[in-house]
């Protein structure tokens with residue numbers, strides 16, 4: 001063990017940094033571990049904004065925010081968590097603003113709020129269309145101000161579980177090579193999503209579900225893994241996201257004939273229906289031949305140059321650079337792309353997991369406020385509100401307990417696995433398996449799901465996992481051995497994908513992002529109003545379920 005701390009936060013995106021700041025302010029000796037420099041975390045790519053019921057643009061309240069979130073979740077978000085979230089979000093926004101977040105403002109000086117999909121009021125606070133970039137800089141400033149140490153370019157690989165407690169993390173030092181073990185009285189996982197399981201995704205290369213896999217392999221439950229959100233506007237061909245803020249500002253979706261097709265699917269909400277609805281509508285247009293190159297178009301031309309330049313400058317630049325179109329003059333080709341994991345490590349409302357001393361927050365966690373479908377703008381808010389709550393709870397536990405013990409066997413096990421990977425002299429290369437995983441997940445576990453395709457995907461995953469056992473890491477070096485880390489990431493993605501597909505096959509209904517129009521086209525509350533729970537048992541997935549927590553909203557049909 002090279003060092004020990006009260007609280008170790010794994011991940012330095014919005015959730016990780018917010019947790020670390022809170023743990024520090026609660027009096028704990030906290031350190032962060034990150035495979036990337038903190039400001040390169042994927043939170044920095046978030047564009048459109050962050051939801052809190054401030055009521056600056058129209059009447060709003062925590063109650064309406066909570067209801068929109070429950071309804072958006074297709075009624076399997078946990079309502080107690082959602083109520084906490086909606087009630088605490090406004091205070092967290094004010095805190096961020098006091099720390100210096102340069103949110104866009106209205107003429108009267110209040111924070112501006114834009115409409116987002118399926119929101120009953122314009123409640124998305126934003127900083128033009130670079131909200132994530134602004135937040136990550138502000139949080140990083142606060143981390144630096146507090147001198148919170150960061151084990152930067154440390155790749156967390158395995159949790160140290162000892163005496164029924166989580167007591168640290170075994171990492172691979174990316175810069176110098178070698179295993180480095182850190183002890184912690186508590187550990188907070190904040191490692192983000194796993195969108196890289198798909199070929200077409202908005203997620204960065206680093207989003208490989210490492211924290212989910214670490215928890216899974218430590219025997220912890222992952223919850224609702226079948227619910228992968230497809231974002232309706234990812235650019236063709238790159239997959240780079242064009243923010244929902246474009247539709248919030250009034251952008252249209254049109255097909256190859258120039259028809260504003262959302263009127264046929266969601267006559268009231270149109271382009272601002274929830275993401276699952278819009279993604280399915282687009283996919284139907286594409287499948288029925290009304291797309292171009294597997295895409296439809298996002299049309300901003302009618303907004304005019306002035307508004308585009310003021311409110312959506314980042315989106316315009318992305319469109320010009322990556323799709324070769326200037327949205328002032330031409331529509332942008334877009335299609336649904338894998339974007340956000342609603343599921344993740346099961347936690348309580350303070351981020352605590354089943355394992356004493358282990359907490360989780362942000363996209364890697366499932367508390368669950370998003371249920372089967374996340375509302376745009378709720379994820380950044382979740383990273384802040386539940387990052388803060390997890391940081392506080394982890395610090396309080398750590399300060400009330402004294403010892404950290406890391407048995408030698410923890411590092412020995414990791415070393416043995418590492419030797420296994422590095423000693424092979426031939427075999428298949430990880431990138432080949434990764435490409436097959438990404439392509440097959442898109443084909444067989446995408447916007448629409450079919451029983452036969454999901455069963456096929458299960459077989460494909462079995463085959464890929466078998467081939468992974470003999471995967472060949474060509475680079476045997478110590479310094480920035482991305483060949484090695486990509487192999488580890490691939491293993492993580494394969495195992496979490498197995499959880500997703502296993503849970504998806506068992507959910508014989510259509511709910512939120514899990515859509516089975518061919519065999520189970522409707523929601524079935526009688527048989528499936530429950531969370532899916534997947535655990536790692538005997539090198540495979542064991543499927544269970546847990547109750548959805550209700551407070552006051554009875555399930556109703558969703559209409560847009």
Ligand SMILES: Cc1cc2nc3c(=O)[nH]c(=O)nc-3n(C[C@H](O)[C@H](O)[C@H](O)COP(=O)(O)OP(=O)(O)OC[C@H]3O[C@@H](n4cnc5c(N)ncnc54)[C@H](O)[C@@H]3O)c2cc1C
Nearest residue numbers: 011012013015035043046048049156192362363377379380
């Ligand atoms: C393009 C894009 C735009 C988005 N726009 C919005 C938006 O406008 N509004 C909104 O609410 N949501 C948005 N989202 C979703 C939201 O941004 C993310 O869900 C959220 O930022 C995730 O934050 P996080 O802190 O959980 O993870 P991340 O920001 O992804 O951070 C993960 C951290 O974990 C570290 N890490 C990962 N694995 C390891 C490992 N093995 N060892 C050590 N460190 C590790 C990484 O280095 C990183 O520091 C968007 C998402 C994308 C992809």
